[in-house]
Amino acid sequence: MFWRRRSSKDFAEEIKSHLELEADELRREGFSEDEARRRARVEFGSVQSAAERFHARNRVVWLDNLLRDTKFAVRQLLKNPAFATTAVLVLALGIGASVAIFAFIDAALIKPLPYADPARLVRITESEAALHLVNISYLDYLDWKRLNTVLSSMDVFSAWNFLLSTPSGTEPVSALRVSAGFFRTLGVSPALGRDFYPSEQVPGGPHVVMLSYGAWERRLGLRRDVVGTSVRLDGVSYSVIGVLPKGFEFALADKADFWTTLQPASDCEKHRDCHDLYAVGRLKDGVSVRQALANMQSIAQQLERQYPVTNHGRGASVMPLSEAIIGEIRPILLILLAGAGLLLLIACVNVSSLLVVHTEHRKREIAVRGALGASRARIAAQLVTEGLVLVIAGGLGGLLFAAGAMQVLTLLISNQATARMPYLLGANLSTHELEFAGILVLLAAVLFTATPLLHLLSSDIREALADGGRAAAGTLWRRMGRRLVVIELATTVVLLSAAGLLGKSLYRLLHVDLGFQVDHLATLVVRLPDVAFPTDAQQVAFAHSLLDRVENLPGVRAVAITTMLPATCDCNTDWLRIVGRPYNGDHITALERHVSSGFFSTIHATLLAGRYFTDAEDASKPKIVLINRAFARLYFPGEDAVGKILGDPTLSPSSLKKIVGVVDDFKDGALDEQQMPSEYIPFNQNPASDFNLVVRTAQDERSILPLLAATVHELNKDVGVEHGSTMSEVINDVPTANLHRTTAYLVGGFAALALILSAIGLYGAIAYSVSRRTREIGVRMALGAHRSSVHRMVLADASRLAAIGIAGGLACSLAATRLLRGLLFGVRAWDLSTMMAVVIVLGIAALLASYVPAHRAASVNPVDALRTE
């Protein structure tokens, strides 16, 4: 219309020419030169005002209109506070949920890892048929590092627990031992001080340590003179050489305060079959992960030929570091985003149908404006502005909501999970999130401006003015609104079934048959400093005096020791073979737990055959072992396992041990995995410096925890204790349970909101339909229809909508829940009882939502109804 610009200079020129032409003419008519000019000007009127009007027309009108439209839109919305508040809140909810989830996706999946050129970093592990990905042994690492042609550097790390000497005693601290080039491989340099030297990773080399930024801040108050000081770890003095940069994180290991060099001094690092290390490497330029994998696998084969006993069946696996770090959480985050997206869809549909009703109510007003000369374009612009005001308010509200939701979510993710997924804490509302919110707002804006525009186009203004829009267009529109409700209901079914399945699988996971009694069990990790307890005999002696003391504490029923708590992980495995069986190199991989004699009775496990061991069976007696039912079933099918002898793959004499009993299976491995074969070794014959105390109590198990720690310190104040918790907490806190819980809670939250929104949507559609049919209902009643039949008619109408929506939703769920399969535990993707529950819940919600309008319809007074309008 007025987009083509004409300069005001050109216009001024035209006016000037007008005045001259006019003056010429006046002169011709006989006026004097001056008089002609004066008259021309007077005749023209104000040149200034003409120029201004031209100006306004060319430039400001659209802006002016926009301002006026916006003001009007805001006024319109304020006039209808219920509509405006609902629409903005619903939108804010939908946009906010999506943005919050996106922020976590951004933090985890989009932002690069905080290392130099992270795309070239890989994790390298050994692989084995039974356990898939397993740690690397030190000697294998040396060979891989030397022989490979694909990595520019390769480094190893392993978690370590130190006892830090502090003025108040000893404190267990988490640490990581790394090879000297570790930080150079990651491309991270210290914030303070220097990196490790290669000379510091040889046995007997200098003891040096780097601090994490957090430890520097917490323990040393950011003192800059920390470099050059020393700390005592496990009674040995380590000089502090540097501090790691702020924000440095390494998600493959638990959070560590201290980083030392890996000096291959321990027994494990001298044996090729002792696997205690993890490895990272940096790919050479131009080398792909696939090529690296091929190279590593060929080295593994070469090593297998060279060391047939220790390296039998050991392969190699190489994967991008990012994959190793976020591989587990990616599907969960994507599912959450999908959930949030569906919620947003419902929110948009809901607001759309609100808008439909709103526009319908304003039809007459719009018609009047049209009749008064507003062009369709102007009316359309007005409606578009209203949609935009709504969406922008919703978008801003959504950002606020997202900020709040992210704080809640960060709290919801447990401490343990954040140690493993530190990147999740990096979620914030940055440019990415604002852009994402912007896209959502734009999409919503298109939807919300299209809705009333379509409406406008589908109706005739004159007709609307004539009869208040009671004609065909209204019917058409009512149908549209009903279709929207069906979409809403179907989407809700999808979300509800996803939530139901995830909730059920969380329940199944937490109520998996553990095979032991979880309640009234308290646990505590005890760490004996090597300096004070260098020999096995000393460790056993301490364990015994501790068991004696704890046994006599009030309320203690039984107490025992195990090197690994049940239901935590499939870690600490042993390689075994059976004496007298032919051996082709395939050893048995079994979970290895060192337990005190009272362990099985403490946790209430069941003995199936043979006997438990006794306290008397110590290092001086022949070596014995217990196995679980899975072990017996797999390797002694149909025969008696008791009395058989187990040994290591070479059957070295010191490794031989006799099976004295078989215990029924209990979950001593990972919660969500198949039961593995296990062996239980007497703690007395083969003790450890780190172990778990397991205490069965008569009273509340939580209340005894402080007493347990105090008892340990009474015996020896240098012994470290940590992670005092109840067995139920241990199970609730395992990473799998955490992931399942967070996912189930979030999707459940989305589903609950979806349920509310769709119930409101259904209510809206039915109520609208009833209000439009008041006259019809009046006629029916006047003709003798009973109130109950009107009631039934409305309910039947609502049920029809609900039934279509639910049926459609079930069909969609069939497809959608397949995507969930990887996250489900003990539940099939198509779980009949879950689906039935969904149908019932949604059915009841739908009935409740339509009851009110049905009741209102039934109480219509026919006389009033016929008189309306």
Added chain:
Amino acid sequence: MNSNDRLALLQGTLDLLILKTLALGPTHGQGIARLIQRQSEKVFLVDHGSLYLALQRLEDRKWITARWGLSENNRKARFYTLTAKGRDHLVEKTGEWQRLARAMGRVLGVVDSPELDGEEA
């Protein structure tokens, strides 16, 4: 020239008058103003601000086109020309006006008077 006798122009009317004037041949703004006043026997008051605004509007609607040229006494002036589209519009609107004027005339009892000073309903 008593300005009280003049009649203010309604928007649609001015557009039509401009188109009609240009139907006689291309001319500039001042020429149009003069012609309208002369043809209406000085009954119509042409507000020049409105005139130029109307010209702009008609140009935007592609009913007329404009281009700079020289007047007969060699002054630079912006000349307006009626387009085919403008001519169609003029024909259509003229028909409407005639019907309206006749109807008004009948009702007011001055049948077929061509000198009606139409006021748009």
